Amino acid sequence: MKKYILAVLVDNKPGVLTHVSGLISRRAFNIESISAGYTEEPSVTRINIVVSVENENELDQVVNQLSKLIDVIKIVNLSKAPSIERELVMIKVKASKENRADLVNVVNIFRANIVDVTSENVVIEMTGNQGKIDALCEVLSDYEIVEIARTGAIALSRGPIPVKKM
Amino acid sequence: MKMNGAQAVLECLRKEGVDLIFGYPGGVVLKLYDEIYKENFPHILTGHEQGAVHAADGYARATGKVGVVIATSGPGAANLITGIATANMDSIPIVCITGQVANPAIGKDSFQEVDVCGITTPITKHNYLVKNVKELPRVIKEAFFIARTGRPGPVSIDVAADVFNTEFDFNYPEEIKLRGYSGKYIGDSSEIDEVISAIEKSEKPIIFYGGGVTLSDTSEELRKIAQKLGCPITSTIMGLGCIDANEKNYLHFAGMHGSYGANMAIQESDLIIAIGMRFSDRVTGRVADFAPNAKIVHFEIDPAEFNKNVRVDYKVLGDLRWSLPIFREKLNSIQKDFAAKYKNWTQSVLEKAATHPFSYQNEGDQIKPGALIIKINELSDENTIAVTDVGQHQMWAAQFFKTHQPRNFLTSGGLGTMGYGLPAAMGAKLGCPDKKVILFTGDGSIMMNIQELATIADHDIDLKVIIVHNFILGMVGQWQRLFYNHHYSQSELKGKRDFVKIAEAMGVKGYRLEKSEQLETDLPKILSEKGCAVIDVIIPEEENVLPMVPGGKRLDQMLLGTN
Numbered sequence: 001m002k003k004y005i006l007a008v009l010v011d012n013k014p015g016v017l018t019h020v021s022g023l024i025s026r027r028a029f030n031i032e033s034i035s036a037g038y039t040e041e042p043s044v045t046r047i048n049i050v051v052s053v054e055n056e057n058e059l060d061q062v063v064n065q066l067s068k069l070i071d072v073i074k075i076v077n078l079s080k081a082p083s084i085e086r087e088l089v090m091i092k093v094k095a096s097k098e099n100r101a102d103l104v105n106v107v108n109i110f111r112a113n114i115v116d117v118t119s120e121n122v123v124i125e126m127t128g129n130q131g132k133i134d135a136l137c138e139v140l141s142d143y144e145i146v147e148i149a150r151t152g153a154i155a156l157s158r159g160p161i162p163v164k165k166m
Numbered sequence: 167m168k169m170n171g172a173q174a175v176l177e178c179l180r181k182e183g184v185d186l187i188f189g190y191p192g193g194v195v196l197k198l199y200d201e202i203y204k205e206n207f208p209h210i211l212t213g214h215e216q217g218a219v220h221a222a223d224g225y226a227r228a229t230g231k232v233g234v235v236i237a238t239s240g241p242g243a244a245n246l247i248t249g250i251a252t253a254n255m256d257s258i259p260i261v262c263i264t265g266q267v268a269n270p271a272i273g274k275d276s277f278q279e280v281d282v283c284g285i286t287t288p289i290t291k292h293n294y295l296v297k298n299v300k301e302l303p304r305v306i307k308e309a310f311f312i313a314r315t316g317r318p319g320p321v322s323i324d325v326a327a328d329v330f331n332t333e334f335d336f337n338y339p340e341e342i343k344l345r346g347y348s349g350k351y352i353g354d355s356s357e358i359d360e361v362i363s364a365i366e367k368s369e370k371p372i373i374f375y376g377g378g379v380t381l382s383d384t385s386e387e388l389r390k391i392a393q394k395l396g397c398p399i400t401s402t403i404m405g406l407g408c409i410d411a412n413e414k415n416y417l418h419f420a421g422m423h424g425s426y427g428a429n430m431a432i433q434e435s436d437l438i439i440a441i442g443m444r445f446s447d448r449v450t451g452r453v454a455d456f457a458p459n460a461k462i463v464h465f466e467i468d469p470a471e472f473n474k475n476v477r478v479d480y481k482v483l484g485d486l487r488w489s490l491p492i493f494r495e496k497l498n499s500i501q502k503d504f505a506a507k508y509k510n511w512t513q514s515v516l517e518k519a520a521t522h523p524f525s526y527q528n529e530g531d532q533i534k535p536g537a538l539i540i541k542i543n544e545l546s547d548e549n550t551i552a553v554t555d556v557g558q559h560q561m562w563a564a565q566f567f568k569t570h571q572p573r574n575f576l577t578s579g580g581l582g583t584m585g586y587g588l589p590a591a592m593g594a595k596l597g598c599p600d601k602k603v604i605l606f607t608g609d610g611s612i613m614m615n616i617q618e619l620a621t622i623a624d625h626d627i628d629l630k631v632i633i634v635h636n637f638i639l640g641m642v643g644q645w646q647r648l649f650y651n652h653h654y655s656q657s658e659l660k661g662k663r664d665f666v667k668i669a670e671a672m673g674v675k676g677y678r679l680e681k682s683e684q685l686e687t688d689l690p691k692i693l694s695e696k697g698c699a700v701i702d703v704i705i706p707e708e709e710n711v712l713p714m715v716p717g718g719k720r721l722d723q724m725l726l727g728t729n
Contacts, residue, residue: 011346014295015293015295022288060472061470061473064469065470067469070346073346074346
């Protein structure tokens with residue numbers, strides 16, 4: 001299975017997310033993450049989808065089926081263009097007096113931040129690509145992870161040309 | 167112009183050229199129905215919302231116009247679902263207007279509330295919830311545009327009840343502004359050049375066309391192309407009629423119950439020229455072994471159809487109204503006698519086809535379905551519309567009823583919806599009052615929307631209902647006979663129903679035919695009478711539809727035999 005990140009520009013109208021997520025599930029496509037947010041144009045929402053597919057044919061199916069939705073304006077496969085990918089994660093870890101210094105070391109090595117501290121736990125925040133976040137989670141699994149919240153990946157193309165003009 | 171939402175709906179429908187609505191009133195659409203009453207807008211009240219949506223579908227298939235349905239919220243809307251899914255699978259343009267509970271009541275599990283957008287999302291081309299009356303004209307205009315352009319399909323508009331009552335300044339938009347949908351599909355003509363060179367290299371091409379030709383009204387182009395190439399032609403069931411059934415190179419339809427000639431030719435061909443079809447599992451047989459020796463050309467409006475089921479070697483993306491004329495011109499510009507080149511191939515295919523035509527054998531004085539349908543075909547004119555329900559009778563009708571023009575064979579091909587036939591035939595007749603309409607149905611299917619007989623009687627709709635009556639759910643029984651040791655589990659219909667009496671009770675004439683001689687003595691007279699008639703035709707119970715490609719088998723691994 002190979003992962004691709006798709007930037008999907010859609011009309012900012014009610015029901016759009018249902019149309020997109022409904023299509024993905026009824027066509028039995030595998031998605032790793034989906035996130036949506038406002039853009040520079042108030043009438044446009046950008047949905048970032050990470051799909052995992054067996055082959056290029058399946059990827060074409062995902063793109064072509066999504067393109068059929070009336071409210072989808074544009075889809076660009078950013079994995080095929082020079083692009084920057086980021087994801088935000090927040091991780092709540094149990095931290096005692098004994099191991100807190102250790103944890104701070106890990107956080108510094110990953111250039112993550114501690115955004116909340118109590119006597120029993122810390123909340124670590126980091127942005128990065130999915131690989132880096134997976135690596136942090138892996139290291140932190142030596143400690144007791146209480147919970148994790150991840151946004152799913154988002155991406156932008158490098159250079160001056162925006163997705164809507166690609 | 168000041169008007170309320172209900173008036174606006176009817177004004178929009180008039181602007182879209184709608185001359186008939188099918189529907190069923192209810193609580194939240196009372197205001198709309200009051201306006202229909204005041205304006206005397208043409209409306210057919212069906213016996214069930216499912217009847218209304220199938221009728222709109224039949225109307226759309228027969229006329230090429232957009233069918234329109236109105237239903238109330240909750241159960242009314244939910245009853246449309248099967249019909250919307252039927253239209254969606256066969257790409258039929260319909261617009262469904264449903265009432266929703268009033269804005270303040272939405273999301274509160276109010277009386278007769280159901281999330282219409284939620285349940286129609288997977289089965290519509292697009293859908294809307296209108297909560298503000300100002301959006302209504304734009305939404306209705308977009309809905310008709312989306313339904314009828316591109317690859318057509320159903321569009322659902324759910325309207326909050328208070329919207330119908332709200333006054334506003336009505337303005338019908340002149341233009342459609344949809345950033346993600348143009349409705350135009352002009353492709354790249356160099357793709358057609360590649361097809362031409364593939365055809366020039368080919369020794370054994372076959373044209374395999376589908377319902378896209380019907381939907382795009384391009385059968386004349388197809389006929390010219392077929393004539394120029396002189397190669398064998400086959401179709402899906404959805405394409406019946408685009409090529410005249412009497413055309414000498416037409417092998418009839420392919421697939422699970424398709425002709426021996428068509429299925430064998432596909433498997434032997436070295437180039438499948440697929441036009442407006444989608445390689446459904448019913449026409450490919452075991453998909454890995456479909457046309458093993460062939461390159462595949464695919465003329466198609468919907469890019470998602472390329473490589474979906476079958477790998478395509480030469481794709482031509484675009485509306486057939488754009489691509490087929492270019493294809494024809496490019497073919498004509500070549501000084502080459504294709505027909506002569508393919509003569510031997512075509513001849514061998516036709517000879518093979520002739521060894522196993524669709525056929526039936528007479529048994530005593532029983533009426534065989536093949537004999538029945540052929541007789542009705544003889545008694546019909548060239549422009550008769552045949553409508554079917556779903557099951558054995560559907561396949562027999564497809565095999566034995568010769569269709570000469572597009573839009574003259576209406577059937578639920580993709581979804582296979584039992585209960586489709588009667589309301590669809592009603593819609594077809596209302597859309598095409600000058601054509602004769604014959605419905606082929608079964609003793610199973612007819613029961614699924616039999617209430618529409620009353621609608622047909624109420625409106626004096628002139629159509630003939632042929633019930634191919636074998637006291638069993640025939641297709642289920644056939645599979646049980648062939649693959650489940652004759653275990654007729656819940657498929658036998660040996661009750662006491664009397665379709666003649668049902669017909670009479672509903673207000674239409676009823677007849678029963680039991681002996682083969684009645685096809686000569688009684689049938690011509692019954693069919694020539696004016697008005698609706700139900701003709702209950704008793705056929706032998708243990709009839710199979712043959713040929714048959716069993717599930718998971720290759721197209722050339724048909725069970726052969728006579729029906």
